[in-house]
Amino acid sequence: MxxxxxxxxxxxxxxxxxxxxxxxxxxxxxxxxxxxxxxxxxxxxxxxxxxxxMEMHSMHAEDELQRIISSSENIITIMMKMYAKLLSDSNQVCKAFVYDLKKHYHHIYLAAEQQHYNRVDIFIPLVQRGIDEGFIRDDINMEVCLWLVKCQFRSLMIDDFLPTDRFAHNEFARMSILNFLRGMATPQGYQLIDETMEQLKEKAM
Structure with missing residues (x-):
């Protein structure tokens, strides 16, 4: 074993x-x-x-998600830690992997996609908690927003349109997730985002 x-x-x-x-x-x-x-x-x-x-990769992702959820005080902190994790992971995955998986092992690709779909459901009650805490606006459809940010990250992995010769690949990912977070946050949430960003920068140093 x-x-x-x-x-x-x-x-x-x-x-x-x-x-x-x-x-x-x-x-x-x-x-x-x-x-x-x-x-x-x-x-x-x-x-x-x-x-x-792929099964091991999914298990590790699920374990990491649960670890982040259990060790975080609120939805903004959870999303910011997930943002840092997504940036780290995206730097370790070459585009050829996604292309090969989708083209040559499509049934495995579809199974992985289904697992991603299932994970979105985990965030819905967490987002509701964020609304109750006053960190997230109550006038947006959070399920739609979660799907949009997932689509953005997928496009970063498989789309050759972006000028990655001029800008670092993770800069596009960083702007995508920050725009998403700021778009859903209340003024109280903005402050928490800025504080969490500073903490993440200090840990990265």
Missing amino acids: ELRYRIIDEARHLFLRHGIKSMTMDDIANHLGISKRTLYEQFKNKEDLLAAC
């Missing part, structure tokens, strides 16, 4: 960093320092390994 976990964890990072199509089972075995035979004893093919990688 320990070997299987190690294979999945290392392969997951290789796929995210280099894409799926460019990584062969030989490459993965060499990186792990094991024989290809050992690798095939654990996984029947690359698709089987990829499915296990």
Whole structure:
């Protein structure tokens, strides 16, 4: 079980960093320092390994989300921490990975999309709590807003339209999430956003 976990964890990072199509089972075995035979004893093919990688990735994302929720005092802090996490994750995923997943392993891509859909529901009661606390405006449809910000992050991963030769990729992500947060916040929420931004900057130093 320990070997299987190690294979999945290392392969997951290789796929995210280099894409799926460019990584062969030989490459993965060499990186792990094991024989290809050992690798095939654990996984029947690359698709089987990829499915296990996506399952682990989803579990880690769910655990991280729950950790952020349980350790945060309010919805603004939760969203800001999620913003920092999304920026960090987006810097570790190459566009080739998303392209390969969607084109060559579409059924796995659809399963991952469904898990993303399900996670949106987690935020709805949290947003309502933010409205009750006075941090979030009560005149907007938060479910629609949550879907819009997810669409923005998806477009950042797969769209070649953005001038990333002139601006850092994460700058587009940063502006997307900050505009989203400021658009939904009350004046009291603005202040909390600014305070949380400063705290995140200090931790990054």
